[in-house]
Amino acid sequence: MPEGLKINKGAQEAVRELLCSLLESGRVNGVLALGRTRGANGGVAYSLFTDSDAFVADGAALPFLPFMPANAGGLLSRLTLKGSLAGPVAAVVKPCELRAFIELVKRSQGSLDNLLLISSTCGGVYPLDVGANGGLEERLPRYWEAVKQGEVDSDVRPVCRACVHFVPENADITVALVGEEDLDTQCTLFLDTEKGAAFVKGLEGLQGTSLSGELETEPIQRSHSQRAAYREELFAGVEVGMQELIRTFGRCIGCHACKTVCPICYCSLCYFDSQDCEYLPEIYESELERKGGLRLPPNTVFFQLGRLAHVSVSCVGCGMCTDVCPADIPVSTIFSKVGTSVQALFDYQPGKDVTEEIPLMTFEEEELAQVAT
Amino acid sequence: MEEQEFTPKIVGFLCNWCAYTAADTAGVSRLQMPPSVMVVRVMCSGRVDPLFVLSAFLRGGDGVLVAGCWPGQCHYQKGNFHARRRAAMLKSIFETLGLEMGDRFRLSWVSASEAPRFAEVAKGFTEEVKQLGPSPIWDEVFL
């Protein structure tokens, strides 16, 4: 049973104060969390805070805002790609962002050293266009009502409603949100690791009572079943078959935004942007001769299937791809569905265990006998 | 017969040390084989990038064969173990998306001394692909 802490303040306030104290006391050098940018739309972006004044000014920090302008796992990779952190930095991330970061660490694209990872049970996020249209503020009350009941607001992204990994596994500190009815007045957080506990113990200004408790409460289990059922439904709705794929990706404009925002797609030069895909005129002409017509730019379906081959084993279903697609293609639904199958094949859960090797980097001598015929 | 005999185009990625040698021996020994396998020699079945398989299909290949040494006998020790996992992953992707490519993709182990086995694999797989017919995306414009 993980050690917990109960603070008699609303969860958002309690966590903001905790982060502020961590900064002020010098226990951490920085905090990565969602913050308000300037701008009439009340834009939101991840920020690296190093000054507690900046953290609290005008409600700058918004740790649990249900919005994902970028997958923070990719941001943590960006932060630690060229070297580990010399001193501690706290990061407030969602479970899928944390899982994505673990997958990136396995690929040597980041380092866990000196990171204090704070996560929470997650009620999902709203699609990007809700934020773009200034619709975030007005939805917050009903979002939090749903979270308290252990439910997911209907406007939240479909892939979030279908997410069964909303309880984080590799955090140092997990804040209980889903199913916590007294969120507005109480904050329960679990100190999952010794590191987490060490950062919090004796922190000035932190008043809380110790408790022993289970993160996986009954509302969480209920939410899990609900989401699992929706997941099945969502995946069943994906139209399968080659003609259907061609129809689905008919709208694809080959912008590759899905790849750019995907935390797992870290290649600085994607295969599909490389010289390999800059074909000689003779190639186009011979394809044209054979088929009578060919779509330009080429490789629409090839890009999607190729990207699936590259990332499906580590897809965490974060949903950034669908969010960013200018052609409204449900990329994340398709990628999560395939990801789930491929991961089941290897009995692998991305982001669960940083010491567990990526399935395509390892093998058993005796396995998968049915594959070769 | 009015029907034209359909000779499938099967792209065969054969590993240099085992499968390719077997195929070569089969040819030299005049073993009966259909002319359907278009051979691409790779040093190891582990060299076969999933993108090769996808590309072969999306450019109109009727079938894709990857053949290498038996597990445990790879010239580079581990290559074919990785090939097996990649093949499993590809099949999973094809199956989940309802793509016929899963049935048109085959991984086989053929050692250098198994020329008759290679001929069998080539014949058998060609028959299977013939049954499936030409690639449904042979002339697909919107790929």
Added chain:
Amino acid sequence: MNDKGAILPAENGVEAAVVGWLKEALNKKVFDALLMPVQVPAGDSFAYLLLQNPALLENGSPLPPVMPVQGARAISRLTMRGNGSKRIAAVVRPCEARAAIELTKLEQAHLDNLWLITVDCPGVLPLSDYLDDPAAGAARFVEASQHWDRAPMRPVCQICHRFSMPASDLHVGTLGSADGAVFVIPGSPKGERVLESMDMPVDAALDDWAAQVKEMEEAQTERRQQAHADLRAGIAGPDGLLDVFSDCINCHNCQRVCPVCYCRQCYFESAALKLPPENYLTRSKRKGALRFPPDTLLFHIGRASHMILSCVSCGACEDACPMSIPVAQVFSLLADRAQETFGYVAGKSLDDPLPLVAYEMDEFHQVEQPYVEIYHKREVQDA
């Protein structure tokens, strides 16, 4: 070359006329293949097809309601490594043709065996508006374009003043085609030869059409200037620009769909901007917080500094932005001003050299710092 054109009967509308004409050209082997927008199988968008099978023209459209892919990108992909043996006619909008010309100057496209065919353009709908209900979008587009009503179109289409006769090989003039006919106007010897081989005499006077184009150009120029003035007031100063880009999530869609941004690996995604954690923390300490990933404004202004002299104000960037940032509007303002500085119009002619490649010995003295006068003032005074 533009004072006379050939007549193309268009009793059943411009689309049918142009498609019919292209079909005839294909059948007569005037061209070996066409590159043009065709409706996709699900009917919910359009994609550029390189086609030589005339049957594929059934769902083809010279003026589709949307521009999911900027045509110059398709032309560049096709001809980046040279021209093949096939003679290809690309049916594109004026801004796509202009971008193709810029890309040719940038050696990212080759137009030797390619004919640019354009049509007077009423604009395109924003992609997200169209995708909500493609059938309704198509109808809305047809209705609006018939009256040259640009209200439903992309914001930069609304202020476009280069909607007619770019430096294409053949241009279909449709403005004022009241009597059921449109003009096909050659813009180059290549274009003239096409009309010759199709027995289309270039003998119709274009005065009426030219007058209508001029009138609309003037009206649009005024709209553009007003819109730019208003926009500039809104974004002037670092605050204004920061506000505009405050929602940016650094997805780089704008760069990816831009026809002029052709770099395989954008500088702003390269190792140059991948820095050790100390760098980010130090920068954060200076201000108390650092937006992450940083360098949002650097990306936009930097991208502008790279491509603004070839920007054709097509609006592909704004269409692709998931946060509805008015990127194209800002860039079209920057483009006009920057190109004006050099007396350059992107895509106007293949013969106009790129401003950053050409130079004169004696120019732009106003941006020079006179060394002697500043650092050796006394010498100058005493002299």
